[in-house]
Amino acid sequence: MKIFYSLLCFYTLIFNSFSQSKANALFENGVSEQLAHFRKKQISDLQYTLSFEIPNQKAENINSNLTVNLSLSDLSQPLIFDFKEKTSNIKTIEANGKKLSIVHENGHIVIPVSALILGKNTVSISFIAGNLSLNRNDDFLYTLLVPDRASTLFPCFDQPDLKATYKLSLSVPKDWSVLAGSDVVKKLEKEDFTVYTFGESDKMSTYLFSFVAGKFKSAIQKPGLEMTMLYRENSPEKFRVSADTIFNLHQQSLDFLEKYTNYKFPFQKLDFASIPVFQYGGMEHVGAIQYRESTLFLDNSATDSEKLNRAKLIAHETSHMWFGDLVTMKWFDDVWMKEVFANFMADKIMNPIFPKVNHNLQFFTAHYPSAYAEDRSLGTHPIKQHLANLKNAGSLYGAIIYNKAPIMMRQLEASMGKEAFQKGIQKYIQKYANDNADWNNLVELLDAETPLDMKKWSDVWVNKSGRAIFTDKIEYDSKNRIKSFEIQQQAEDKSENIWPQVFQIGLVYAKDVKVLSVNINDQNTVVKEAEGLEKPLAVIYNYNGFGYGVFPLDGNNLNYIASLKDEMSRASSYSNLYENTLIGNVSPEKAFDCFLKGIETEQNELVLRIVSGSLNTIYWRLLTEKQQNKFQKQLEGVLNERLQANLSANIKKTLFGLFSSIAYSNSAKASLYKVWNREISIPNLKLNEDDYTNMAMNLAIFKHPKADEILEKTRTSFTNPDKQKRFEFLLPSLSKDESVRNAFMESLKDDSNREKESWVSVGLANIHHPLRQESAQKYIRFSLDLVDEIQRTGDIFFPKDWLDNTVGKYSSKFAFDEVQRFLKENPNFSPILKRKLFQATDLLYKAQNIKKETE
Secondary structure (H helix, E strand, C coil): CHHHHHHHHHHHHHHHHCCHHHHHHHHCCCCEHHHHHHHHHHEEEEEEEEEEECCCCCCCCCEEEEEEEEEECCCCCCEEEECCCCHHHEEEEEECCEEECCCEECCEEEECHHHCCCEEEEEEEEEECCCCCCCCCCCEEECCCCCCCHHHHCCECCCCCCCEEEEEEEEEECCCEEEECCCEEEEEEECCEEEEEECCCCCECHHHCCEEEECCEEEEECCCCCEEEEECCCCHHHHHHHHHHHHHHHHHHHHHHHHHHCCCCCCCCCEEEEECCCCCCEECCCCEEEEEHHHHCCCCCCCHHHHHHHHHHHHHHHHCCCECCCEEECCHHHHHHHHHHHHHHHHHHHHHHCCCCCHHHHHHHHHHHHHHHHHCCCCCCCCCCCCCEHHHHHHHCCHHHHHHHHHHHHHHHHHHCHHHHHHHHHHHHHHHCCEEECHHHHHHHHHCCCCCCHHHHHHHHHHCCCCEEEEEEEEECCCCEEEEEEEEEEECCCCCCCCCEEEEEEEECCCCEEEEEEEECCCEEECHHHCCCECCCEEEECCCCCCCEECCCCCCCCCHHHHCCCHHHHHHHHHHHHHHHHCCCCCHHHHHHHHHHHHHHCCCHHHHHHHHHHHHHHHHHHCCHHHHHHHHHHHHHHHHHHHHCCCCHHHHHHHHHHHHHHCCCHHHHHHHHHHHCCCCCCCCCCCCHHHHHHHHHHHHHCCCCCHHHHHHHHHCCCCCHHHHHHHHHHHHHHCCCHHHHHHHHHHCCCHHHHCCHHHHHHHHHHHCCHHHHHHHHHHHHHHHHHHHHHHHHCCCCHHHHHHHCCHHHCCCHHHHHHHHHHHHHCCCCCHHHHHHHHHHCHHHHHHHHHCCCCC
């Protein structure tokens, strides 16, 4: 009653003080732009002092205390903290030594003006920490507060442009280790607990505050800067093979970034923790990076691609120390800026570390397929998106900012020149260090280094969605020489957008390839350099993989692709074939034949991964059941033959992955079982525990007669308890009993069963595998109805992952109709989630136009 009366008095006061619309904007759920702008002007000199008492049992409350020191320059409105927890979690509040009544509404704690003074203020709050972003497990926990989850853990000003320093204290069980953004300065044992006091941190945004605590092992190395790693991996071989490399990759990344930015490593330390159930690949917390353990620790069976992916991940997170942590976006509508630079710099860092890798090819395979997958869908969006309230910031993440944005940035660098681009970046880091900046701030600095019209260039690449569809018009004279060569560009969405870009065209002749450079600035471009040249056997667009869009392709002349000597041109051509198939320019059967030839001949692992992935998708998503039956034996035979050939371990691993995914015929199942049971070995194929686990899951889905025995033997074979828990969670999704699988799906209504999001995604993929969709399709609507709750309770990537692994697995008319019915019956469905739904169902929509028969 005391709280209610205080609220009533308070809101009477504020609504009398200023307009209702202004009050509504300040006190609405989440952090509105209006609230963020006001607090940025109101608050400065911000410091958080936090203590958390972590008990032995994860179900017990975490008692916590917060003291905030800050300066206030405006008392026209109250001081508004963000705390998205139950009011009952707040115990006491004091401001400047005076105890206050608790005023907590719409996720905000309100400190009245009467308790504040201009200048320095101190606010203390005793509370129970929120669990939503604590990721509590039986013997470890970790915070993950991006983008707006800090306020689910403790009261704070949860916006990126209010940077603060932190003084942290953690009380944890005695046998636990800890890691946070600064070093431990004091350690005190109290009965069964140890209290760790950390020194004052560097300045950082709330989403970058973190700590890890639990039963971890620790390793310390000094490859340059001394670094500490917490980990749970218990394989001696994986640790021996991986540990030195992990530390060295961090140092190599750091060295490159210091040189490129001309700015020394900006923080006290660079430590990291590897976490078995981590939701993402990594997260760039200041001084305490978090990684998914399976990505860091590799064994001797790892392919070059897996090693490269690990190195890129480490380089990506280390790049964030400059791009995101040191210089942070003002508002989360520019979250793409930190991600584009992290990816862009990571690609650059790879060049000296992997000198034998074709890095142009690596860039293409890493970014283009994922960018196209979202940009071609009805759910596409600009790189820069509007954000009215921070509560929706999680929806901004996806392939557009992670993959299209680096493509855009590479085009910009190519247009400006590498030296001018780097000079502009160095000025950007220097000017906005320990501060916040937006895209316009960067454009202003880059504009000074180039004659390029940055505003015009940026407007289409950054502020507009979609991609170009290119067509050509080539005329020949009587001597079969090129008379005219014109390229047209049309936006896929039929808008007037024109993407300025540079790329190469390859004219294929019997003995060589004539490569032409093209600079596209208008809807129509005449390639003068081609005039007078002999008629080529084939024209290869985007020969160097720099262009972005769908390029002309002769669907009746595809045999040349596999014979191209340049590996980048092969990758680009295979990718372009896949995109042309999806928009209906090439039939799935013709595309399948071409990709199958690639399987038979390709020797480059990165190119083979494009070929394998494209063929797999066409097989399961675009071919009818009749067509699958026609091609399955042929594909199986080709793969068996290739697996017995004298090929590199990297090629063998990719080929075997494809074989394992389609081995559902009786003969293929028998072969796969023998490999899983170690009855036969394939020459130069290196398999690890994860590979055998995946084989076991596939054999169960493929209804092998010994499925139960296979799963039980796999369950009891784990030496790593974290991996065993994961497999036990997945077992119901693998069951041959439909009622058990149904129970697994029903259990996901309870958010406590969705805590391990990466596990849930795998379980959903098992349930909705193409071979099981007849029994699983009844859960399409169930999955769609739950997605709104998934967004509220899940981390930033989970809503899309949820959709990808449920309705996104289908290509049937039934699934299409279910989506249409859902959208019709939910006219007010969140536009943000509708966009995610359209992205996830792009292949479902495409399949309706492509398939000649319906299921």
